[in-house]
Amino acid sequence: MDEVIAEATPLRRTMRTFDLTLLGIGAIIGTGIFVLTGKGALTAGPALSVSFLLAAVCCGFAGLCYAEFASMVPVSGSAYTYAYIAFGEIVAFMIGWDLVLEYALQAATVSAGWSGYFVNLLDGLGLHIPVQLTAAYGTTPGVTTYFNLPGFLIVLAITWVLSIGINQTKRTNDVMVLIKLAVIILFIVCVVRFVQPDNWKPFSPYGWYSFRSGSTTPMGIIPAASIVFFSFIGFDAVSSSAEETINPNKTLPRGILISLGISTVLYIIMTLIMTGVVRYPEFAKFINAPVAGVILKTGMGWLAFIVNIGALLGMTTVMLVQLYGQSRICYAMSRDGMIPRFFGTVHPRYRTPFQGTWFFGLLTAIAGGLVNINVLFELVNIGTLSAFIIVSAGIIWMRWKHPEAHRGFRAPGVPFTPLVSIVFCLVLIAGLNWETWVRFVVWFALGMVVYFSYAASHSKLRLADKNRADDTHRDHHEIDGSQSASH
Template identity: 45%
Template sequence: MTLACRSEQAKGDDSLSRSIFTRKTIEDLRLSQVSADGEPALRRALGPFSLMALGVGAIIGAGIFVLTGAAAARYAGPAVVLSFALAGCACAIVALCYAELATLIPVSGSTYSYVYATLGEVFAWIIGWDLVLEYAMGAATVAVGWSGYLVSMLASFGLSPPPQFTASYGGATAAPGVVGLFNVPAAAIVLAVTGLLVMGTRESARVNNLMVGFKLAVVGVVIVVGGLHIAPANWTPFVPANTGDFGHFGYSGVLRAAAVVFFAYIGFDAVSTAAQEARDPQRDLPIGLIGSLTICTALYIAVSAVLTGVVPFAALDRPDPISAVIDAVGMPALAVAVKIAALAGLTTVILVLLFGQARILFAMARDGLLPDVFARLHPRFHTPAASQAVIGLAVAATAGLLPIDLLGEMVSIGTLAAFALVCVAVMHLRRRHPELPRPFRVPLEPALPILGVLACLILMAGLPWQTWARLVVWLAIGMAIYLTTGRQGARRHAKAAAN
């Protein structure tokens, strides 16, 4: 009997070095996510359109509705369009690598599963733990932004919820002398999305598709209406002169802005976590990954060009830069639609990130690295309901208690580390297993994967040392968990499977 825990290294060796570097074969990874009756554990309910909408839902959110203005006003000026193009190109290389691995290893778990098949168990654990920073912390960050837009929209109708319940614990509020206790809207949206995800993948995808369609329609209206009011003089100079500070205008500002807006692309890789739920993963996953990234990069470039063309870039340093365009063109009726679209956009980001996190923990639990509760499927909905509920509660508490700046600092570095390892995994499998059938192949290998690694490392190098310090602490905690419980659980799982 071929078993999920058969490794490519000698089995039965209890030494630490042989245990923690155990790799899984591609076939073992596939078998580990099949139920006892031989059927896929998760329902194959997603086609190429739903997968592409999943990617667009994850990408179109904070980037368009929040980050564009600050990146233009502080770092790049009108050349922020180049920053989005650079960040998009870096992500495109990574997306090609994801597409090859996702079609070669069409299982849930994304980067975690790919690394398990190439670099071994300990690195798989590290990247799985690291992905919590991207998915869980990313969802919490976006939930806090969602809360801010909700409060802003309610204010448009003369409604003002208690400020102490719309800010993180101890955080500043709009009311003088009032400090935050708990961000109730941020926690509430996480719990609502969690309930939807527990009910089923198909139902969640339908809601996601509707919200993605609405926000794309509103963004399209903004591009068309704003495009009719562009003043070319606002684009001159296209690259403002450097102020003397690194990263503030000039071409160094374009690069720094690229690192800032990189956050806008976080989440497209969540498409690969749905590999086991894709109806035809070899065909549909490349379409979902590359298609969603192409659409979103084009939209980011178009929106940033309109913003800086309608309004002088210095006036865009505000949390709602699209509102500046609406004010400039004199269409207040569009303002409410934009705020609703922003709420829809941020909701889909939360949905996709929570979806992806549950699938990664599901894969880790199937390998014994996490408690079995994370691998349990709901008998009716066939979703990892227990895992989704635990994640939802944890993210809701985090979003309610922590401020957005502290949450956002950790997201990018975790994502970049995962992206770099995906590029390495492609090169490793090409050398180690050239005979494997690859429905999709990264062109110009190894040049493009190497460029992907270098791009990720360059962006990581631009992050402050405090972020690196927090990453080291986070990984140390993860290693302690792995060495005390995770490793033992994986070995027990392997022995049980071998009997």
């Protein structure tokens, strides 16, 4: 562990608590409010606010574990690095392999939602993109589409910002998040007077977990929490900025926990207002743009344009933080020899992992442009929940194995806190459908092939052990030779 912490970083330290908080809010608030509240309301009814709270509690317990690890091991890599320290390289590789997919898949998924809002905004201004270039092939029923051009271009633009430096990334994110928060607060202030408490009855029409007659899709608070958990994915990406953070022992835990707390409060207020203005079955009419549907119900057309801007900025910051976290995890894995050195090469001028950032940025942009990946967002959830379980278990292990290690922040109530985090994660995983489990197992198996065919033989840890063994063997050989000569 000491070797990992002590290693010098070529990255530039400029991030403070304020920047990390906005980075976390930028990752969390976006798709959850502007897209997933529609499907969530149909799944849980007005009790969607409880689903958000359940997902937030799960993230909160996991966030305490992340905060302790971030203060103890302030280096890039997030859950990958924490698993590396606690459980060794094979578990770390699988978590890193998992998170690389999850971050890219989430960014590509969000780019599809961003494209929809962008096309609507242009239509309102009298500008029109050919419908064939507004979505991936087969995405829109009854409409022939081939390529999601807006989604492709926004991912490339974000990749460019990420590649030219952390200062540019930080400033871009800070501005967009502040505007997004202002738009959300404006929505709350303007729409709250249209709430009708009768729309909250029944508050929990499907209970905690149930099935509709003839359906295999679970309904209720827990399945909805499993869906909206996607909204909170990204707060953990804050910890991937450790090597670009000033005084990470203190600022990282603060950034993680403050951003999670602010986002949770806003999510609960928003869902209560939205289900109070529109009865939950009506969200089926505008499932892909629930906020727009709520505004339509109020008749405030002027607010729709402003909220559209907020939605675009919200989803832009989500993609920015996801691609940022992905590039830093790849940087850490490359440094450890788990993936080729190409992905961890730092640009001498921009001081960023330039090549790796562009490689995965291009792949994400192409995936968002060509592939109908909206059905795969639950794969993002199961992968992230698995990472949370590993990090939480790692806290218990490190408290027992290395109680003397310096911790700038200590998660309260250990081992109770990480155990509760693990239980909540397992409950949310249980709310996902079986197809998600199959896809996850296939990706996991592919990762094992990559590990044993490349990572195991190129691992810096194994190479160091081999060099030490060779040195020891050579020393013994020299000693034996000198003893033979003396005889």
